[in-house]
Each structure stands twice: as C-alpha cells, then as structure tokens.
Amino acid sequence: MAKIKGDILVNVERCKGCEVCIAACPSSTIAMSKEVNGKGYHFAMKVNNDCTGCMNCAIVCPDGVITVYRGKISE
Amino acid sequence: MEEPFVKTEIRKDENIVYKRTDLLVDRPLSYCPGCGHGVVHRLLMETLEEMDIQDKTIGVSPVGCSVLAYDFMNIDMLGAAHGRAPALATAIKRLWPDRFVFTYQGDGDLAAIGTAETIHACNRGENFTIIFINNGIYGMTGGQMAPTTLPGMRSSTSPYGRDVQTMGHPLKITELISNLPGVHYVTRQAVHTPSHVRKTKKAIRKALEQQKESKGIAFIEVVSNCNSGWKMTPVQSNKWMEENMFPFYPLGDIKVDGKLVEKKEVTEKA
Amino acid sequence: MGELRLMKGNEAVAEAAIRAGCDGYFGYPITPQSEVMEYLMAEKPHERTGMVVLQAESETASINMLYGAAGTGKMVMTSSSSPGISLMQEGISYMAGAELPAVIVNVVRGGPGLGTIQPSQADYFQAVKGGGHGDYKMIVLAPASVQEMCDHVKLGFDLAFKYRTPVMILSDGAIGQMMEKVVLFDPIPRRTEEELIRQNPWAATGKPKDRKHIIITSLDLDPAGQERVNLKLQAKYREIEKNEILYETLGCEDAEYLFVAFGLSARICQKSMDLARAKGIKVGLFRPVTLFPFPVKAINDLGKKVKGMLVVEMNAGQMIEDVKLSVGCSIKIEHYGRFGGIIPTPDEVVHALETQIIGG
The missing domain is CATH 3.40.50.920 (Rossmann fold)
Structure with missing residues (x-):
C-alpha cells in the first residue's frame, strides 16, 4: 500500500541555526546539529523519518534554506 | 558539508513541494539568525513570481537593516535616503503607472525620520504598496530606541526602559494612517509561525493586486522580532513578541476596501 | 525661429520644461520662484505632453521624488529658492552619488536663514562647491536673462543625461521675476518608454528575464568600492571640465x-x-x-x-x-x-x- 511521506533537505551552509523551524515542525523531525557549519552555526537537520512534507519549517525559515519533498512511498 | 542524516526515496526533484524562490538572489541574507526580514523578503518575491510581474516591479529599499534588500531581491530597485522611500515611490508610480511599486521600510525609517513622507504619500492616496517592518528598535545602528519601542522596553538609548514621560509614547503609525482617506488597505501581520506567514503572504498578494485598480495606498505592517537588539534567542524573541508586542500592536486587518474594520480586540496568540 | 513671448524668468523655466520633453516636475512653493509650479499647473502639461506635475509636502520630498523618478530614467525637474535648496542638499548628494540626471533650479534669495525674498547670489558656494556631504559636483549654469532661463533648462537636461549628473540652474530672484522677451524653442516630444529604456540601460525600469537586476544606490560599504565610486565621479568631473565650459x-x-x-x-x-x-x-x-x-x-x-x-x-x-x-x-x-x-x-x-x- 502506498503512503504519503515527506522529506526535507537543509542547505547546511546557509542555515543560521535560529531554531524557528524546530518549533514549527509538528512531527519533531528537526533538531540542531552538534557540529557547526562554515559560518560557525549549528544547523537544522532531520532526526527521524516522520516528516509529512507539511512545509511549515520551510515557510518560517528566514533564510529559505529548507527544500521540502512530498510523495508516495511503497511499504 | 556532508548531511549526516536519513535521506528517503522521496527526495527527488519531481517531489519538491517547496523551495526557495529564484526571485531571491542566490546569496546569504545579511540578517541575524531568526530575523523576520528574511521571511518577508521571501514572501514578497514568491508573490511577484506567482503574479509573474518581476519585469513590471520597481522596489524601493530603506536605510536600516534592510538597506541591502536590493542585493537579495532579484528585481530592479532603488535605495532611498533614510525615510524618503515613499517620496521615491510616489514619483516612480506616477511616472510608471503600469509598474508595481513598493517600499520596504523599518520603523525608524517609516515612523520617525520619514513620518512626513509616509503620511503625505498615504494621504495623497498614492497607488503603491508599503511593507512596514516593526520590531520596536533600531537594529542596524545597534539597538537604539525606535518610535515604536514599547513603554518600559530597554534599548541602548533607553537603557532603563522607555520612560514615556521623557521619551514620548510609542507611535502607532499604522492606526494613524489608516484614518486617511487615501489609504485603501491596512493590515498588521506577523511572520513567526507558519499560519502567520501564510496570512502575511495573502496580505502581500492582496496589496499588490490592489495596484491594478488604482485605489490608493496598501499598507502592511509586519510586527517582527529583533533578537539581537532585544538580546534574546530567536525563539525567545518570538515568544516575547507574542506576549509584549502583540497586545500593543494587535494583529489583523485595520482597513479593508477603504473601510475601517470594526474594533475588536484581536490579540492573537500563536 | 521659435515662438516669441514676453515672460517672467520663472515662467520661462516652466514653459521650457514642458517643451524640453520633461516627464515630471516635483516642487514646493517658496518665494521668489512659486511661479514655476503655478505656471505648470495652469498649463495642464498632463494634457499637453503627459508631463506629471506634483506639489510635494516639502523640498525634502520634492528632491527625493526627483531621485526616484530619475532612477527610472525619467527626465525630471524641481525648482526652489535658497532655504528650500538647503533642504534638498541631502537628496542632491544622493543623486550625485547614484549618478542620476535631473535639473534643479535655484532662484536665489538673500540669506542666511530665512533671510529675505529679494534677489541674491549668496548660494554660489553651496551650488559650486557641493552643498551636501561627500566629494561631488553639480554642473552649475548661471542664466543672466529670461532667454537663458529658458535655454538653460534644455541645455541642463542634455548635460544631465550626457553625464548622468544633477545640473543646477543658479538664478536669482530678479531673473526669476522680471519679464523679458524670450524666443521659445520648438517642443521636443517626451521620450517613449522604449526610447527611454534603450537610451538609459542603467535605469531601474523593471527587470526583464534576460538582464541582471538594476540597483540604484549611492551605498558601497566596501571602502575600496566606495573609492572606485569616487574616482569614477572625479573622472567624470574632469571630463565635464574638458568639454562643457561656457x-x-x-x-x-x-x-x-x-x-x-x-x-x-x-x-x-x-x-x-x-x-x-x-x-x-x-x-x-x-x-x-x-x-x-x-x-x-x-x-x-x-x-x-x-x-x-x-x-x-x-x-x-x-x-x-x-x-x-x-x-x-x-x-x-x-x-x-x-x-x-x-x-x-x-x-x-x-x-x-x-x-x-x-x-x-
């Protein structure tokens, strides 16, 4: 049976680690990295596969660093 | 940098449902982490893209944090002197009536040094859009008191809190201009949660569409955060904004289709 | 030979602007130059040529309206007298920095301060040495007759667009107010949108897909960049000194x-x-x-x-x-x-x- 799932891709080098996306994510899919990017910011990253592709994180991201995918996967 | 976490089979181009618009120039924004400017820039550019009016749009940027807005918006733009954006936009729109013209201004620019230009452009009923970012502080110059700084709020020039007896009251310029007959649409929005972002985008679309009908000024205030100036984390600043800014600057439509919206307390929580 | 008329200097400036194909005039009343806008409003240039005339809320607004319109390649003019010109210095400096063409008429009155409404030439330094901040110059034309008030408007626009610089007509209350015969040049049609875009590829007119976006600004936060801006301006002023002395x-x-x-x-x-x-x-x-x-x-x-x-x-x-x-x-x-x-x-x-x- 096919199921609708989502995924996100974070532009790690452009993320400034503001954490606004974390508060906006209904599936607790995003957390901050322990590492830092080239600018010295911790960056948003995916920590589970519960993403529904709702786009909330991307919509509130001030730097527009999140690309959102949504599609069917077969189980 | 290698992305360390799980990738699913969904992550392929045909499944993209949201990505940064190409109308934003591909370079890092100069704003602090978590600053609302970036969201408003993106909403504005997304709206121009959806309306397919990139070639018909002329923007005017201010002096303040968004002084370099023209570096990020991939449209023709002019950088105004501090506070003068509505004067520039007035002449541009009058001489290019078929262009979509907007100003993008902060609270110091629009409500202090540019008060005269703002009020008179509004009162003449100029047919452009004003995007007004109100974060109650001067961000670029380092956190000084703004005309919209709340009573008691600390800034580098009101280090013990704004004392209205000596420093004057915060100026609700949005309510002020909403009473002018040349102003057709006034709304106050925010961009710190997904639902607020969606509403702000609708407001921007409505404001730009209005220019086709030459009905007068469309004025969108976005109450925003300044986590650097407020000396908080971005998430804390958004909470502080809800608790302190929104009661004083309530969100919602103030004037629609040339008519003031009936007063009801719209102190919105996220 | 053009049309012969008896006119005030201020009226000649206004009529010349319409005839030169000026797109817009933005101004604020001040004695002794108020006839410029009065004449323009009475002439309904919007009907004659499509020219826009707007009474602004201040000289500060007027000059910034000029800045906005000039940044889109439009041919625009303002006029004022000494105290009003002082208010415009901010905008003139920005226009010089952003290399924008415009004609600014100063019908000089006595100062300092509110001074008097009678004629004076006390704004020479302000006009010639750069009254605003930063290293800049304007081309400054000094008419001595009503005829030159008329002719310098056309010359001013030509020079403004040739060098992308603000041009000041430094007149005075007597030349502005006195009546003399003047031979008016034949009207030049206003440029069409296509002509404007072709002639002024630097102007912010709306970005088509196939060109880079245009930014009109006087800001360059990088000192090396700002020095380059200054060197370019100075080179332009040397060129003007070489070619345009009258x-x-x-x-x-x-x-x-x-x-x-x-x-x-x-x-x-x-x-x-x-x-x-x-x-x-x-x-x-x-x-x-x-x-x-x-x-x-x-x-x-x-x-x-x-x-x-x-x-x-x-x-x-x-x-x-x-x-x-x-x-x-x-x-x-x-x-x-x-x-x-x-x-x-x-x-x-x-x-x-x-x-x-x-x-x-």
Whole structure:
C-alpha cells in the first residue's frame, strides 16, 4: 500500500541555526546539529523519518534554506 | 558539508513541494539568525513570481537593516535616503503607472525620520504598496530606541526602559494612517509561525493586486522580532513578541476596501 | 525661429520644461520662484505632453521624488529658492552619488536663514562647491536673462543625461521675476518608454528575464568600492571640465581692466562698462555661464592681459575665490558686492572699480 511521506533537505551552509523551524515542525523531525557549519552555526537537520512534507519549517525559515519533498512511498 | 542524516526515496526533484524562490538572489541574507526580514523578503518575491510581474516591479529599499534588500531581491530597485522611500515611490508610480511599486521600510525609517513622507504619500492616496517592518528598535545602528519601542522596553538609548514621560509614547503609525482617506488597505501581520506567514503572504498578494485598480495606498505592517537588539534567542524573541508586542500592536486587518474594520480586540496568540 | 513671448524668468523655466520633453516636475512653493509650479499647473502639461506635475509636502520630498523618478530614467525637474535648496542638499548628494540626471533650479534669495525674498547670489558656494556631504559636483549654469532661463533648462537636461549628473540652474530672484522677451524653442516630444529604456540601460525600469537586476544606490560599504565610486565621479568631473565650459566676453579685446560677474551682476556690469568707457576707462566684462565647470583657462589668459579685475557679486565674495585661483597672484583682484537682497547700481560698481582697482 502506498503512503504519503515527506522529506526535507537543509542547505547546511546557509542555515543560521535560529531554531524557528524546530518549533514549527509538528512531527519533531528537526533538531540542531552538534557540529557547526562554515559560518560557525549549528544547523537544522532531520532526526527521524516522520516528516509529512507539511512545509511549515520551510515557510518560517528566514533564510529559505529548507527544500521540502512530498510523495508516495511503497511499504 | 556532508548531511549526516536519513535521506528517503522521496527526495527527488519531481517531489519538491517547496523551495526557495529564484526571485531571491542566490546569496546569504545579511540578517541575524531568526530575523523576520528574511521571511518577508521571501514572501514578497514568491508573490511577484506567482503574479509573474518581476519585469513590471520597481522596489524601493530603506536605510536600516534592510538597506541591502536590493542585493537579495532579484528585481530592479532603488535605495532611498533614510525615510524618503515613499517620496521615491510616489514619483516612480506616477511616472510608471503600469509598474508595481513598493517600499520596504523599518520603523525608524517609516515612523520617525520619514513620518512626513509616509503620511503625505498615504494621504495623497498614492497607488503603491508599503511593507512596514516593526520590531520596536533600531537594529542596524545597534539597538537604539525606535518610535515604536514599547513603554518600559530597554534599548541602548533607553537603557532603563522607555520612560514615556521623557521619551514620548510609542507611535502607532499604522492606526494613524489608516484614518486617511487615501489609504485603501491596512493590515498588521506577523511572520513567526507558519499560519502567520501564510496570512502575511495573502496580505502581500492582496496589496499588490490592489495596484491594478488604482485605489490608493496598501499598507502592511509586519510586527517582527529583533533578537539581537532585544538580546534574546530567536525563539525567545518570538515568544516575547507574542506576549509584549502583540497586545500593543494587535494583529489583523485595520482597513479593508477603504473601510475601517470594526474594533475588536484581536490579540492573537500563536 | 521659435515662438516669441514676453515672460517672467520663472515662467520661462516652466514653459521650457514642458517643451524640453520633461516627464515630471516635483516642487514646493517658496518665494521668489512659486511661479514655476503655478505656471505648470495652469498649463495642464498632463494634457499637453503627459508631463506629471506634483506639489510635494516639502523640498525634502520634492528632491527625493526627483531621485526616484530619475532612477527610472525619467527626465525630471524641481525648482526652489535658497532655504528650500538647503533642504534638498541631502537628496542632491544622493543623486550625485547614484549618478542620476535631473535639473534643479535655484532662484536665489538673500540669506542666511530665512533671510529675505529679494534677489541674491549668496548660494554660489553651496551650488559650486557641493552643498551636501561627500566629494561631488553639480554642473552649475548661471542664466543672466529670461532667454537663458529658458535655454538653460534644455541645455541642463542634455548635460544631465550626457553625464548622468544633477545640473543646477543658479538664478536669482530678479531673473526669476522680471519679464523679458524670450524666443521659445520648438517642443521636443517626451521620450517613449522604449526610447527611454534603450537610451538609459542603467535605469531601474523593471527587470526583464534576460538582464541582471538594476540597483540604484549611492551605498558601497566596501571602502575600496566606495573609492572606485569616487574616482569614477572625479573622472567624470574632469571630463565635464574638458568639454562643457561656457562663458561670454564683452569688450575684452582692448580692456585694461575687467569686470568678472555671473547672472544678474553681469547685467549690471554691462551698464557699468558703458559708464566707465564713457569716462575713458577701458574695461571689459567676463561672464562665466557655467560656474562648474569654471572657465579657469579663459580667465587665466585674460589675467595676463589686464591690470586688474573687479569681481562683482551679490554676496560677500564667493566666486572671487575661483577667479583668484584661476589667475594667480599676478594682478590685483578685488570683490565688490551687496548682500541680503540689495542689487548694486551700475554707478556703485564703477566707483568700486575706480577706488578699489584703478586708484587702489
């Protein structure tokens, strides 16, 4: 049976680690990295596969660093 | 940098449902982490893209944090002197009536040094859009008191809190201009949660569409955060904004289709 | 031959703007130049040529309306008088920095401060040395007649677009108010949108898909970049100095002495010249028409031929500095002026020549 799932891709080098996306994510899919990017910011990253592709994180991201995918996967 | 976490089979181009618009120039924004400017820039550019009016749009940027807005918006733009954006936009729109013209201004620019230009452009009923970012502080110059700084709020020039007896009251310029007959649409929005972002985008679309009908000024205030100036984390600043800014600057439509919206307390929580 | 009319200088400026194909005028009333906007409003230029005329809320707004419109390649003009021009200095500096073309007419009145509404030439320094902040120059034209008030508008627009620079017409309350006959040039149609975009590829007119977005600004936060901006401006000013100097000479061939005067003062000096020559004094008149670029070489050449120069200005001695810099210290150069709205009489000027230069 096919199921609708989502995924996100974070532009790690452009993320400034503001954490606004974390508060906006209904599936607790995003957390901050322990590492830092080239600018010295911790960056948003995916920590589970519960993403529904709702786009909330991307919509509130001030730097527009999140690309959102949504599609069917077969189980 | 290698992305360390799980990738699913969904992550392929045909499944993209949201990505940064190409109308934003591909370079890092100069704003602090978590600053609302970036969201408003993106909403504005997304709206121009959806309306397919990139070639018909002329923007005017201010002096303040968004002084370099023209570096990020991939449209023709002019950088105004501090506070003068509505004067520039007035002449541009009058001489290019078929262009979509907007100003993008902060609270110091629009409500202090540019008060005269703002009020008179509004009162003449100029047919452009004003995007007004109100974060109650001067961000670029380092956190000084703004005309919209709340009573008691600390800034580098009101280090013990704004004392209205000596420093004057915060100026609700949005309510002020909403009473002018040349102003057709006034709304106050925010961009710190997904639902607020969606509403702000609708407001921007409505404001730009209005220019086709030459009905007068469309004025969108976005109450925003300044986590650097407020000396908080971005998430804390958004909470502080809800608790302190929104009661004083309530969100919602103030004037629609040339008519003031009936007063009801719209102190919105996220 | 164009149409002959009897007009005030201020009216001639307004009519010339319409005829030059000006797209927009933005101004604020101030004596003694209010006739410019009054004439424009009465003429309904919107019906004649499509030109937009707007009464702004202040001179500050007017000049920034100019900045906005000029940044989109439009041909725009404002006019004011001294206190109003002081308010415009911010915008003029920004326009010079952003390299925007426009014509700004200053119908000068006496100052400082609110001063008086009578004619004066006390804004020479402000106009010629750059009244606003930063290293910039404007082309400055000094009309001495109603005819030149008309002609300098057209010339001003040509130069403004040729060099992408603000141009100031430095007039005074007398030239603005007095009526003279003027031959009006034939109307030039306003540029179409296509012509404007083709002729001004630098202008912010709306970004098509196939070109980079255009940014009109005077800001460059990188000092090296800002130095490049300044070097470019200076190179432009040197080019203007090379190509655009205008002046007029009268009776200089056999002159032993010289009046040097611009605008209204030069008109007075013409009469003084007649009076002096009737007394047997061989005096000529040198009138700079462009105050920037200043006719340095022409004055220097004359400095090698005459015994002395009297610089006559309706101020406390401003252009005399440029005359002295042009000539050097070889001959006697003195200033004669009246201030605060007083116009010197031709007799006074002759007396000054006799006492300060010949007998001095």
